Structure formats: C-alpha cells, structure tokens
Amino acid sequence: MTNECxxxxxxxxxxxxxVNLTKNVDQTDDLKYNRRAFxxxxxxxxxxxxxxxxxxxxxxxxxxxxxxxxxxxxxxMDELPEGNSMTFNYPTESDAAILxxxxxxxxxxxxxxxxxxxxxxxxxKESDILLCPxxxxxxxxxxxxxxxxxxxxxxxxxxxxxxxxxxxxxxxKYRHG
Amino acid sequence: xxxxxxxxxxxxxDKKMCWILIFLTIAGNVVxxxxxxxxxxxxxxxxxxxxxxxxxxLAFIALIVYINxxxxxxxxxxxx
Numbered sequence: 001m002t003n004e005c006x007x008x009x010x011x012x013x014x015x016x017x018x019v020n021l022t023k024n025v026d027q028t029d030d031l032k033y034n035r036r037a038f039x040x041x042x043x044x045x046x047x048x049x050x051x052x053x054x055x056x057x058x059x060x061x062x063x064x065x066x067x068x069x070x071x072x073x074x075x076x077m078d079e080l081p082e083g084n085s086m087t088f089n090y091p092t093e094s095d096a097a098i099l100x101x102x103x104x105x106x107x108x109x110x111x112x113x114x115x116x117x118x119x120x121x122x123x124x125k126e127s128d129i130l131l132c133p134x135x136x137x138x139x140x141x142x143x144x145x146x147x148x149x150x151x152x153x154x155x156x157x158x159x160x161x162x163x164x165x166x167x168x169x170x171x172x173k174y175r176h177g
Numbered sequence: 178x179x180x181x182x183x184x185x186x187x188x189x190x191d192k193k194m195c196w197i198l199i200f201l202t203i204a205g206n207v208v209x210x211x212x213x214x215x216x217x218x219x220x221x222x223x224x225x226x227x228x229x230x231x232x233x234x235l236a237f238i239a240l241i242v243y244i245n246x247x248x249x250x251x252x253x254x255x256x257x
Contacts, residue, residue: 036250042199043243049206050236053213057229060222115218153219174220 074099074109077165085123087112090158090169096120097158099167102141103128107162109169110144110155121155130155143177188249195246202239206232 074088085100090111098112100123110130112120119134123141130139137149144155159171209232216224 039196039199039243039246042203043239046199046203046206046239047236049203049210050232050234050239053210053229053232056213056217057226060217060225060229063220063222153215156220 071161072169074160074167074169077162077167080167083125087120088169091172097169098123098130099158099160100130100141106142107160107167108141108144109158109160110139111158111172112155114151115146115153115155116149116151145177192246192249195242195249198242199239199246202235202242205235206239209235 070091072090074090075086080086080099080101082101082105083103085098088097088099088109089095090097090109096112097109098121099107099109101107103125110121114121114132114134114137116132116135116137119132121130121132121137121139123129124131128141129147130141130144131137132139132149132151135150137151138147139145139151139155140147144157146152146154154175154177157173157176158169159173161168161170209228213225213228213232216222216228
C-alpha cells in the first residue's frame, strides 16, 4: 500500500459520486477564502473607512483660516421688483447665487447650487418657492430649507444689506435656521 | 487534555470579543464617514475634525484588536 495507490483509489478508479465529490474541493480557495481572511478583510475595511476621513479634516483645518465675508454690490432695488429674481456670483466667480425679491416683499439670497446634485435652483413666483428642476427638489424661499424632494441640506444663505437703494452681499452662512 | 479545556474556552470567548469589537469599529467608522462628509459639506469644520479624530481612533482600535486576535488565534491553532 503506497501513497500512489491511495490516490488512485480515491480519484481515478472509483465511480462513486460520493468519492468524486472531493473533486469539488479546491484547496487554494480553502486557504484564500476562510474565516481568518474574512476577519482580516473586515479589519482592513474598518481602517480604510476610519482613515478616509483624514483628508476631510486636513482640508477643514486649512478652510478654518479662510475668510470669505467680502462686501459686494449685487443690484439696485429698482432693478428687482417684487416676485422677481436675478443671478449673481458670491463669494467667488465660481459660486452661483440667486437673489430673490419675494412676492411678500422680502429680500433673500442663496447660493443656487442645489444641495442634492448641484443643479441650479430657480424661483417660482406662482408658488413662492425655490425649485431645482433636475430632481424636483423644493426649498422654502424664506429660509432656504428643503421642503420636498431629494435635497437634505439647506441652501447656503447669503447675508444682504440694503444701503441707499443698493443691495450688497456681506457674508455667507452654510448652516442656518 | 482536560486541563486545556477551560483555557480553550476562555480563548474562544476572547476571540469572539475581538470579532465583536472589530465589527463595532466598522459600524462606528461608517457613521463617522457619513457625519464627516455631512459636516464638511456644511462647512462645520470643527465638527469635521472631531468626527475624523473619532474615525482614526476607531481605526487604531480595530488594528490593536486585530493584533490581539491574531496572537490568540495562531497560538491556539498551533497545538493541533
């Protein structure tokens, strides 16, 4: 009885299905995909998730020093009758914003990129609401909070000042209300 | 043979605890990633640093627990 005989008995000579089931066992897979490998992957996933937050905090620490409260002339009051809106850029040229003179006579301004997927929002005079047409997201015009649709966060609020009939943007608030 | 049984039992319990802790760190880190991104988009920079710090701490806890688990796992299996 040599080892070769045993191999031959189990693999080649037998016609039994039960014996031939051993052909399904792949030793390489057994060594690769097992309980230990699963736990190692879980640890890797946990560490990857935890460390993936680091770039955000590095950017945040750089962002804390940024000052974006610059005063900018936006429009004249007589150019913007009640129920109308206009677009401008604040605080930088790449930050689109919308200035609304609501039907109630209120002056409000927000960055117009929808907080869902950055589509521009528009003012709907009839229903006095801000609408993102891409996925039907609605924002309350008086405070910029989402009221319907996919957006979860409010629109960044641009603080305004009116002086001698001229509207100025003076700062921006991301979390408000 | 019998003298090994209590030790084996406690080791199994320790290893189970390691599994639980590692899965808890995964759950915690998923939440921290979500909160960090949310705070970052809302320009709440102080919060970003706090959540990110917690995420890093949980990642290190996972690593330490894993090292402990590896010590237990490979020392007991080595007797076979």
